Amino acid sequence: MYNPTVARLTYRALLGRRRAAILFVLPALLLLIAVAVRAFNGVDDQVASDVLGGFAIATMVPLIGVIAGTGAIGPEIDDGSIVYLLAKPVKRPTIIVTKLIVAIAVTMAFSAVPTFVAGYILNGNGQQIAVAYTVAALVASIAYAALFLLLGTVSRHAVVIGLVYALVWETLFGSLVPGARTLSVQQWSLALAERIGGEGMITSDVGLPLAVALLVGVTLLATGYAGQKLRTLTLAGEE
Amino acid sequence: MSTVHIDHASRWFGNVVAVNDVTMTIGPGVTGLLGPNGAGKSTLINMMGGFLSPSTGTVTLDGETIWRNESVYRQIGVVPEREAMYDFLTGREFVLANAELHGLGAREAQRALATVEMEPAQDRKIATYSKGMRQRVKMASALVHDPSVLLLDEPFNGMDPRQRMQLMDLLRRMGGEGRTVLFSSHILEEVEQLASHIEVIVAGRHAASGDFRRIRRLMTDRPHRYLVRSSDDRALAAALIADPSTAGIEVDLQEGALRIQAVDFGRFTELLPKVAREHSIRLLTVSPSDESLESVFSYLVAA
Numbered sequence: 001m002y003n004p005t006v007a008r009l010t011y012r013a014l015l016g017r018r019r020a021a022i023l024f025v026l027p028a029l030l031l032l033i034a035v036a037v038r039a040f041n042g043v044d045d046q047v048a049s050d051v052l053g054g055f056a057i058a059t060m061v062p063l064i065g066v067i068a069g070t071g072a073i074g075p076e077i078d079d080g081s082i083v084y085l086l087a088k089p090v091k092r093p094t095i096i097v098t099k100l101i102v103a104i105a106v107t108m109a110f111s112a113v114p115t116f117v118a119g120y121i122l123n124g125n126g127q128q129i130a131v132a133y134t135v136a137a138l139v140a141s142i143a144y145a146a147l148f149l150l151l152g153t154v155s156r157h158a159v160v161i162g163l164v165y166a167l168v169w170e171t172l173f174g175s176l177v178p179g180a181r182t183l184s185v186q187q188w189s190l191a192l193a194e195r196i197g198g199e200g201m202i203t204s205d206v207g208l209p210l211a212v213a214l215l216v217g218v219t220l221l222a223t224g225y226a227g228q229k230l231r232t233l234t235l236a237g238e239e
Numbered sequence: 240m241s242t243v244h245i246d247h248a249s250r251w252f253g254n255v256v257a258v259n260d261v262t263m264t265i266g267p268g269v270t271g272l273l274g275p276n277g278a279g280k281s282t283l284i285n286m287m288g289g290f291l292s293p294s295t296g297t298v299t300l301d302g303e304t305i306w307r308n309e310s311v312y313r314q315i316g317v318v319p320e321r322e323a324m325y326d327f328l329t330g331r332e333f334v335l336a337n338a339e340l341h342g343l344g345a346r347e348a349q350r351a352l353a354t355v356e357m358e359p360a361q362d363r364k365i366a367t368y369s370k371g372m373r374q375r376v377k378m379a380s381a382l383v384h385d386p387s388v389l390l391l392d393e394p395f396n397g398m399d400p401r402q403r404m405q406l407m408d409l410l411r412r413m414g415g416e417g418r419t420v421l422f423s424s425h426i427l428e429e430v431e432q433l434a435s436h437i438e439v440i441v442a443g444r445h446a447a448s449g450d451f452r453r454i455r456r457l458m459t460d461r462p463h464r465y466l467v468r469s470s471d472d473r474a475l476a477a478a479l480i481a482d483p484s485t486a487g488i489e490v491d492l493q494e495g496a497l498r499i500q501a502v503d504f505g506r507f508t509e510l511l512p513k514v515a516r517e518h519s520i521r522l523l524t525v526s527p528s529d530e531s532l533e534s535v536f537s538y539l540v541a542a
Contacts, residue, residue, distance in 0.1 A: 003340070004339075005336050005340050006340070012325075013325065013327065079321070080319065080321040080323045081321075083290065083319045084324065084336075084340075086290065087316075088309070088312050089309050089310055089312045089341065090309060090340055092309070231307060232307070233290075234291045234292065
């Protein structure tokens with residue numbers, strides 16, 4: 001279910017594009033904020049939690065998920081170069097799973113690692129806050145990568161839809177409409193963080209069992225559907 | 240030796256019919272798929288390449304359904320029309336990746352690059368390649384696994400004459416080796432230089448099939464229509480109608496011109512200037528009024 005050649009092409013396509021700059025800019029911004037907050041505010045567990053929850057988990061992880069998830073397949077479908085993968089005796093689900101693994105790895109590398117480092121800078125992992133948010137970033141990376149990879153296979157406007165989901169749904173609606181929070185990758189991942197972090201430091205609107213079930217379910221469904229979609233992907237000619 | 244069978248295949252997009260009940264068999268040797276732009280050539284090639292499902296009918300390779308069957312790609316090599324490839328790779332990296340996806344390695348990739356004579360530029364990024372070089376690298380990527388069927392969509396588009404000749408030589412060689420080579424083109428001369436067998440597609444329908452000489456004759460022996468203006472239209476008309484190469488002449492008073500229907504194309508084109516000179520008539524306009532490729536093809540459909 002994993003093809004190293006597909007993986008290599010996907011990595012190089014993902015990191016070689018101009019869009020990839022965002023992958024570096026957002027983590028850099030997080031670290032900058034962490035250093036600034038620590039310098040001006042000193043160590044404060046609540047502030048550390050607010051920064052990681054408010055910027056890292058709510059904004060950075062979904063955005064990096066959009067870039068990595070849609071970027072792992074969308075441009076190839078758009079410009080037609082996916083033909084070179086499809087015209088091979090390689091199972092289509094293998095292509096999807098490989099691309100998913102790459103998207104997950106890239107999202108994790110660019111979101112969980114900086115979250116962990118930022119957590120250490122903010123309060124030295126006091127109350128397990130750095131670890132808690134890192135775990136949240138890791139699991140969210142999996143679900144986001146799967147969701148946005150699917151989006152990349154079904155729509156030419158994957159990036160825009162992904163951004164709308166990440167910014168409007170997760171950030172705006174999530175804070176205004178309580179029900180929307182139940183259907184939010186961010187809240188599911190926070191349910192895990194809630195368990196790890198110090199008492200009362202991190203809260204999620206979703207219970208842990210439901211959150212885990214939804215995370216696993218969404219990831220599997222999205223991946224399965226994307227594989228199906230690729231099997232019947234039709235490449236319309238120029239005419 | 241492999242054969243592609245298309246059996247009563249149609250394909251529509253919404254309510255646009257791109258391919259309409261086409262039945263043909265593509266066997267070993269070079270076959271040209273000829274038709275005007277938008278005739279359905281790409282749709283047909285995409286169905287043969289397994290990138291489109293026929294709406295009705297079947298497309299098979301040696302009896303095996305092509306659609307949703309990844310194993311056929313062990314025998315099929317595809318050269319798509321679209322330019323996009325992995326531009327951030329070098330030619331060698333790209334062909335090697337294609338070889339690996341077939342479970343092959345550097346040796347096969349190198350052999351394919353040598354076949355298309357791309358070794359000198361193989362370590363440059365594809366983004367820096369000319370159109371002809373891209374086309375050759377695409378060819379190499381389709382040849383790595385030594386396929387018995389090669390499908391090429393408009394392979395000569397944008398190539399200069401020398402590149403065109405090289406590719407033609409290569410395809411001829413492939414066909415000579417007993418491979419099934421199918422390429423599409425909207426240019427008659429291209430097809431006739433390369434293919435001994437031609438399939439003609441017009442407006443989604445299979446218009447003609449067979450030896451290129453027969454089809455060429457059908458295309459050139461049709462009546463040609465010309466619009467001619469001269470210093471003395473009636474004198475010219477009288478002189479021309481005396482020759483058997485002219486089937487009819489209408490004096491169009493409104494246009495102030497002659498509408499001439501010629502049956503023997505070659506003879507008429509020699510006759511017209513000769514007659515004009517003999518009668519001291521000055522030719523002001525000579526324009527073929529139905530020379531567009533579409534009209535040539537539509538004549539063929541009617542034939």
